[in-house]
Amino acid sequence: KAGVTQTPRYLIKTRGQQVTLSCSPISGHRSVSWYQQTPGQGLQFLFEYFSETQRNKGNFPGRFSGRQFSNSRSEMNVSTLELGDSALYLCASSSKTGGETQYFGPGTRLLVL
Amino acid sequence: AQSVAQPEDQVNVAEGNPLTVKCTYSVSGNPYLFWYVQYPNRGLQFLLKYITGDNLVKGSYGFEAEFNKSQTSFHLKKPSALVSDSALYFCAVRATGGSYIPTFGRGTSLIVHP
Numbered sequence: 001k002a003g004v005t006q007t008p009r010y011l012i013k014t015r016g017q018q019v020t021l022s023c024s025p026i027s028g029h030r031s032v033s034w035y036q037q038t039p040g041q042g043l044q045f046l047f048e049y050f051s052e053t054q055r056n057k058g059n060f061p062g063r064f065s066g067r068q069f070s071n072s073r074s075e076m077n078v079s080t081l082e083l084g085d086s087a088l089y090l091c092a093s094s095s096k097t098g099g100e101t102q103y104f105g106p107g108t109r110l111l112v113l
Numbered sequence: 114a115q116s117v118a119q120p121e122d123q124v125n126v127a128e129g130n131p132l133t134v135k136c137t138y139s140v141s142g143n144p145y146l147f148w149y150v151q152y153p154n155r156g157l158q159f160l161l162k163y164i165t166g167d168n169l170v171k172g173s174y175g176f177e178a179e180f181n182k183s184q185t186s187f188h189l190k191k192p193s194a195l196v197s198d199s200a201l202y203f204c205a206v207r208a209t210g211g212s213y214i215p216t217f218g219r220g221t222s223l224i225v226h227p
Contacts, residue, residue, distance in 0.1 A: 004156070035217075043157075043203065043217040056214050090156050100145060100164060100207075102215070104156035 002027065004093050004105035012111045018079040021108045025072050025093030031055075032074040033102060034066060037088040046089075049074055050096075078110075086112045115140040117206050119218035126194045127226050134189040134221045136204030146187040147205040147215070148178055157203060163187060174198070194225045 005024045013019050025032050033056075034046040045058035049068035068074045072093075078085055088109050092102035116139045126132045138144055145164055149157040161172025168180045178189045187204060201222050207215040 006156075042219045045214050045216075048213070058214065092157075101147070101159055101162060102157075103159065104149075106154075106156045 004091055004103055006089075006091050006105040006108050008108060009106065010109050010111075012113065013081050014113050015081055015083060017081050018077065019081060019110060021076045021078075021089055021091075021110075023074045023076070023091030023093075023105060025074070025091075026103055029093035029095050029103070030072050031094040031096060032068055032072065033092045033094070034074070034076050035090040035092065036060075037090055037107070038086075043090070046076070081112045083112050086110060115144075115206055115208055115216045117204050117216050117218035119202075119204055119221045121221050122219075123222045123224065125224050125226065128196050129193050132191050132194040132198070132223065132225070134202050134204075134223060136187045136189065136218060137185050138187060138204070138206040139185060140206050140208050143209045145207040145209060145215075146178075146180060147207075148172065148176070148187075148189050149203045149205065149217075151201040151203065151220070153200075160189070160202075194223075196225045196227055199223055199225045 007022045031050045033048040036044045047066050048056040052068045063079045066076045088107045090107045091105045094102050118137045147162045148160040151157045160176050161170050163170050163180045171177045176191050201220045203220050204218040205215045
């Protein structure tokens with residue numbers, strides 16, 4: 001089976017812009033979770049989608065949003081980018097909501113200038 | 114609220130020696146516990162998990178972890194370290210009920226010296 005794929009792998013944006021990141025889960029997985037990884041804060045949970053519905057949400061501002069399509073692919077959007085949004089954004093898929101085992105993609109490294 | 118502590122930012126070990134990466138947790142009720150490994154510029158890879166049953170869990174690449182309920186610990190171990198084991202290791206906990214959001218530790222950098 002192909003693993004979790006994320007596009008793009010690297011991205012440079014400027015403050016105030018918006019960005020959309022994409023994640024394709026492992027075939028058959030219906031749960032997709034997003035995480036932000038930074039050296040200072042570590043891994044922080046953003047949200048989880050299952051069958052096109054947001055099931056869980058972390059403590060991030062409303063500038064961070066997501067959605068999931070009927071084929072389980074997911075997108076994450078960040079509007080009005082701030083310097084502090086520079087991070088590695090990881091997507092993880094699982095066969096169940098709140099899945100016991102998550103399979104992570106390689107991440108999208110976002111740099112905000 | 115659930116939490117995970119990885120008390121060591123870095124662990125150094127010589128190749129061939131046993132290694133231990135420590136993890137303690139706090140969660141309401143019974144925990145699901147996980148270990149993941151991250152290599153540079155890569156996502157996290159699943160190593161092993163404890164759900165229920167035998168306290169000693171065996172995982173990928175020769176790693177194992179021991180669940181200790183009384184000490185609320187889930188330390189990762191390997192009998193003989195390899196240089197290729199050098200990476201960042203994350204412990205995570207999730208409650209069996211309520212919120213399904215997992216909490217990750219800050220990570221421990223394992224450096225195996227030749």
